[in-house]
Amino acid sequence: MKILIVDDSLLDRKLLMNVLKKAGFENEILQASNGEEGIKMMYEYMQEICLIFLDWQMPNMDGIEVLKLTRNISYVKDIPIIMVTASGSEANKKVALDANPDLAGYVVKPYTASSLIRTVEPYLK
Secondary structure, three states, X not given: OEEEEEOOOHHHHHHHHHHHHHXXXXXXXXXXXXXXXXXXXXXXXXOOEEEEEEOOOOOXXXXXXXXXXXXXXXXXXXXXXXXXXXXXXXXXXXXXHHHOOOOOEEEEOOOOHHHHHHHHHHHOO
């Protein structure tokens, strides 16, 4: 099964991939640089994606827009989504959960490898 990382920062995508690989996860990782590209990849790989990492602040379509869309798309609504963002306030967490109450996790950048792995483990065992 594949993991999809949707983040406009190449550096942040690479850091996330490195944390996952060092933790021993061998899933193939797909990358999208904005929300629109992420939605397209969800369509293309809908049967193969087991987890989505989603940034909040991106061009073209931000993470909250993606969350709202995924909530209503049958092929993706059951895929766990973990928001990985610099927007760490309680108000922002509430906005994300309001956009998609089934959000699997909310990780604030900068994160530690251990905190990210704790959030991911239930979905990548």
